[in-house]
Amino acid sequence: MPLKNWVHDLDAMSQVEADVAYIVNPHNPTGTAHSRAAIERFVELSRAALVVVDEAYIDFTDDPEQTTVMPLAREGDVVVLRTLSKVYALAGLRVGYMVASREVVATLRKIRPPFSVGALAQAGALAAVKDNTHKQRVRDHVLRLRGEVTRIVQQVGYVAVPSQANFVLVETPDELAFVARLASHGIQVRPGSALGLPGTVRISVPSDSGLALLRRALARVAIAREVWT
Numbered sequence: 001m002p003l004k005n006w007v008h009d010l011d012a013m014s015q016v017e018a019d020v021a022y023i024v025n026p027h028n029p030t031g032t033a034h035s036r037a038a039i040e041r042f043v044e045l046s047r048a049a050l051v052v053v054d055e056a057y058i059d060f061t062d063d064p065e066q067t068t069v070m071p072l073a074r075e076g077d078v079v080v081l082r083t084l085s086k087v088y089a090l091a092g093l094r095v096g097y098m099v100a101s102r103e104v105v106a107t108l109r110k111i112r113p114p115f116s117v118g119a120l121a122q123a124g125a126l127a128a129v130k131d132n133t134h135k136q137r138v139r140d141h142v143l144r145l146r147g148e149v150t151r152i153v154q155q156v157g158y159v160a161v162p163s164q165a166n167f168v169l170v171e172t173p174d175e176l177a178f179v180a181r182l183a184s185h186g187i188q189v190r191p192g193s194a195l196g197l198p199g200t201v202r203i204s205v206p207s208d209s210g211l212a213l214l215r216r217a218l219a220r221v222a223i224a225r226e227v228w229t
């Protein structure tokens with residue numbers, strides 16, 4: 001289903017008869033999020049047999065409690081997916097988890113690989129989820145710098161989609177020039193055409209020193225755009 005104003009079109013999606021409705025909340029690559037209430041309503045209306053909610057970025061929302069639908073996962077027709085790749089920065093360990101009814105879990109057990117998560121990855125994952133200060137530090141950093149990235153993007157005249165994730169989607173007609181310019185300053189961003197959204201670039205929230213670099217580079221991008229147009 002096409003997005004509407006950069007968000008899942010839940011009304012249109014709820015009309016579709018399907019085996020699975022897959023909602024990414026917050027969404028990648030737009031960074032937009034629906035409230036818990038909106039998804040609860042969708043689950044009530046949906047004609048899909050199963051609603052899967054991918055919450056890879058849930059910890060970066062302004063209010064995770066009001067965004068997650070984890071409590072619905074016990075109902076049987078909602079499945080919640082989480083990963084340790086994002087807020088825990090453990091993408092290399094390949095660890096995530098699903099919360100679902102016993103019935104759904106039992107079905108997936110039949111087809112999952114028998115040794116899917118290695119012992120070292122399990123040890124690393126357990127240590128990470130017990131370390132709340134680390135998670136809080138990452139979250140605080142992302143929320144602060146997400147605001148900064150959004151501001152400097154807007155200051156140089158681009159439209160930034162308001163983000164609830166650890167990246168900011170920027171609208172630009174000169175996508176490839178934008179990517180190339182930032183690359184010449186040592187900054188790598190994803191072109192939207194590689195993510196199914198041509199006419200945009202996705203900027204990941206950087207470190208503090210990365211932000212200073214981004215600020216200088218974006219000023220140059222804006223100057224170049226004015227010279228060319």
Ligand SMILES: *Cc1c(COP(=O)(O)O)cnc(C)c1O
Binds near residue numbers: 024
């Ligand atoms: C990163 C991400 C995941 C999780 O991927 P991993 O394989 O656990 O690293 C899932 N869904 C979305 C939308 C993501 O961006």
